[in-house]
Amino acid sequence: MNYKAEIFIKSAGTHPVQGYQWWQIEANKPLIANEPDFIKELSSLDWLDREAFLLLILRNDRGLHLYVTGLATQGREDFQGRKIRNDLAITVNPDQESVLLDLVGALLKDKEHVEKQLDQKVRPGKSADLTKPGFNADYNTIIQWVKSFSKSLSRIAPDKELENGRIAKNSEENRKALADLLERYTLPQQTGYLIAVTRFSDPAYFLEMPHWWRVLTDLETSPDWRLLYPKKSLIGLLAKNLGMHIGIMTAVAILLAVTGLKILENNGYEASEPNSSPSLADTEPPPVESPSPTKAITTYSLSICVNPDNPDSAFEWTTVNHFSKYLIRRTSLSSKNGKLGNQTSAAQKQEQN
Amino acid sequence: MVKKLISIVLSLLAVIMTIFSLFAIVGSIVFIFADEKFIEAIIVAIISFALFFTAKSLHAVSVRTWKESRFIRKDSIKVTLMGGRGVGKTSLLTAMYEQFGKIPHLNLDFFADSSTSQILSNCLKELQSQIGKPETGTLAPTVEQRQYKFHVGPHGKRPIFDLVFRDFPGDFLEEKQINDKIHNVIDFIKDSDAIVIAVDMPALLEDDGRWRETINHCLLINNLFQHGLNDNLSNDNRKLVLLVPIKCEKYLQNGQHQHLLQSIKNEYAGLINHLGDAKEHITVAVVPIQTLGGVVFDSIQANQVGHGETTPRFLYKKSPAVQGYSPCDTDQPLRHILAFSISLLAKQIDLEPKKVSKAFREDQRTLYEGIKNKNGFEILQGQNLLKP
Numbered sequence: 001m002n003y004k005a006e007i008f009i010k011s012a013g014t015h016p017v018q019g020y021q022w023w024q025i026e027a028n029k030p031l032i033a034n035e036p037d038f039i040k041e042l043s044s045l046d047w048l049d050r051e052a053f054l055l056l057i058l059r060n061d062r063g064l065h066l067y068v069t070g071l072a073t074q075g076r077e078d079f080q081g082r083k084i085r086n087d088l089a090i091t092v093n094p095d096q097e098s099v100l101l102d103l104v105g106a107l108l109k110d111k112e113h114v115e116k117q118l119d120q121k122v123r124p125g126k127s128a129d130l131t132k133p134g135f136n137a138d139y140n141t142i143i144q145w146v147k148s149f150s151k152s153l154s155r156i157a158p159d160k161e162l163e164n165g166r167i168a169k170n171s172e173e174n175r176k177a178l179a180d181l182l183e184r185y186t187l188p189q190q191t192g193y194l195i196a197v198t199r200f201s202d203p204a205y206f207l208e209m210p211h212w213w214r215v216l217t218d219l220e221t222s223p224d225w226r227l228l229y230p231k232k233s234l235i236g237l238l239a240k241n242l243g244m245h246i247g248i249m250t251a252v253a254i255l256l257a258v259t260g261l262k263i264l265e266n267n268g269y270e271a272s273e274p275n276s277s278p279s280l281a282d283t284e285p286p287p288v289e290s291p292s293p294t295k296a297i298t299t300y301s302l303s304i305c306v307n308p309d310n311p312d313s314a315f316e317w318t319t320v321n322h323f324s325k326y327l328i329r330r331t332s333l334s335s336k337n338g339k340l341g342n343q344t345s346a347a348q349k350q351e352q353n
Numbered sequence: 354m355v356k357k358l359i360s361i362v363l364s365l366l367a368v369i370m371t372i373f374s375l376f377a378i379v380g381s382i383v384f385i386f387a388d389e390k391f392i393e394a395i396i397v398a399i400i401s402f403a404l405f406f407t408a409k410s411l412h413a414v415s416v417r418t419w420k421e422s423r424f425i426r427k428d429s430i431k432v433t434l435m436g437g438r439g440v441g442k443t444s445l446l447t448a449m450y451e452q453f454g455k456i457p458h459l460n461l462d463f464f465a466d467s468s469t470s471q472i473l474s475n476c477l478k479e480l481q482s483q484i485g486k487p488e489t490g491t492l493a494p495t496v497e498q499r500q501y502k503f504h505v506g507p508h509g510k511r512p513i514f515d516l517v518f519r520d521f522p523g524d525f526l527e528e529k530q531i532n533d534k535i536h537n538v539i540d541f542i543k544d545s546d547a548i549v550i551a552v553d554m555p556a557l558l559e560d561d562g563r564w565r566e567t568i569n570h571c572l573l574i575n576n577l578f579q580h581g582l583n584d585n586l587s588n589d590n591r592k593l594v595l596l597v598p599i600k601c602e603k604y605l606q607n608g609q610h611q612h613l614l615q616s617i618k619n620e621y622a623g624l625i626n627h628l629g630d631a632k633e634h635i636t637v638a639v640v641p642i643q644t645l646g647g648v649v650f651d652s653i654q655a656n657q658v659g660h661g662e663t664t665p666r667f668l669y670k671k672s673p674a675v676q677g678y679s680p681c682d683t684d685q686p687l688r689h690i691l692a693f694s695i696s697l698l699a700k701q702i703d704l705e706p707k708k709v710s711k712a713f714r715e716d717q718r719t720l721y722e723g724i725k726n727k728n729g730f731e732i733l734q735g736q737n738l739l740k741p
Contacts, residue, residue, distance in 0.1 A: 012524075014656070015662075015664040016439070016564065017527055017529070017567060019438045019522070019523065019524030019527045020496045021529060021530060046498060046499065047468065050499075051493070051497060051499060069496070069497075078438075078439060078494065079664060079665050079666055079667060080667055081666065082493060083493070085493075087496065199471075200467075200468040200471045201468060202468050218471070219467050219471065
């Protein structure tokens, strides 16, 4: 198959004016200063650590993109004596995915070996022209190098279970596991960021974006692959808002109870009239002619609260009296006159004693 | 305006609720003494208390909203680190990071987010190890724009604001890229509360200043500020601009404080004069720091690259006067930034509980009292924005 790809390298030269910049490498053409579009779009992901080694795979309508940063060089230093690094970006058509995945597998298994090989393809520039990038690279050489990792493996599409996004700590073991996975399976077909292998990127930020398929980061605590997007079950949602649910249920219960009491009161209890307040002369309970049970209790209890021996306690007694009256009223309504006569006579006995 | 309207509406609601609450209390009393309906009285009393406390909360929110309507609430202070490629912006940030929590007598706590603390801890290790290999003057280059976040709040309490340091690659200022990136850089300047300009002193002073433009981009920075801060001069958009000479161990340890200060004033005269029109709301200060202490500039090695063009290589050596890793005055930029931040957020800090706002005021005093203003340090203007 005729392999075609867009290749970009970001690197620097020795001179202070030959800073880090993206250069597109094309067949039989000088290097052109050009930043890949998909990398321009990455500027919004300022939480993504691109200073250390990063491996990123993105699928969009323009193809499949691989972005690798922080590849070390040998013997190339800037004017401050700092080692110069290479960043690599490759864009391929979706049908050339396997070549890209073979390169990714090699990077995950033996990064040092791959970066050393790339370093040999990207050599320091010897031109005195400071408008040049400060390094040289040839398109065909780089393409041949990329193809050298090709293993001609047959891959199958990941099944439903495998398609779930997962994250784990960036360890050698997990990088190897990811490389093995990529030898057997193709990438999921959805568009978006699919794979990230990074050092200091906060796992929480990955959650904010959909479609990540596999993520390895040094800041993840789980040594094993865990689901990146946990499934939201109904029980989970209920448990999450447990406090709120208890609060709402309590409020509803109180409301129902108060409404219920009100309805009962309206149906079965006629409130004592204000002018029935006793005078000090009324020391004897009035005769109960028509034995409406509640009326009897009301009349009786009022006689307690106007005890002439202790007039100061009137309010206190009134409170207790009304509360007990209310309770008895509830009881009497529920028993429908059955036991009320007994209760009244018992109270009357107590009064006489 | 919207906030003021909301505040008025909330205030009216609070008044209505208070009236209802009073009615409810009266109703409750009537139920007890006139109607003798105790259950109803209790329910109405509970409703009256609920109304009263809701009214009280609404009043508090209304007052807060009214106060907030007089300023724009800020959740973070943005600090941009500017400077050419390899001048030491990341070293400066790392040196400041080391000082977080080390400034004595502060009530404030600083929490770096997880990625910030990991990255800067690694940078600090790298910086400290440079004592053993002094030939390199700075940390690994910053290739991409990067953000570092710190949460600032009183001891044991929730953070009040974030301090966000934005480290952008010095390559952005290079001739080849500036046309593409100029809007990014100007936006950085406009959008920042504090701008820290790192200045490579050997590049500025050595070799008759041959490399000062190539490395420090003094003229370009002057121009960028004139574009970026033009609007700021006429309005009350307060900013802090720090000129921070780095790699100045050689000059400070030899007592050349005045020479260093004067060189900065000369090279950044355009910037200083431009900002001089806004003395009341832009603070400008020169704050030289020694990130390593035990390493000094040695020489510039010029390598021929053909056709008379040369590439410099800045070489460093161990200091004869100072042993080992001994950073000096690295707390100074941080003191300026924090004192300025508290001043900038004064109105919203005042809305915090009294204990918290008092702690911030005390800290501003502590920070201000520790700010140096002689021996190479100078607050050129806007001192009032640092004072408590």
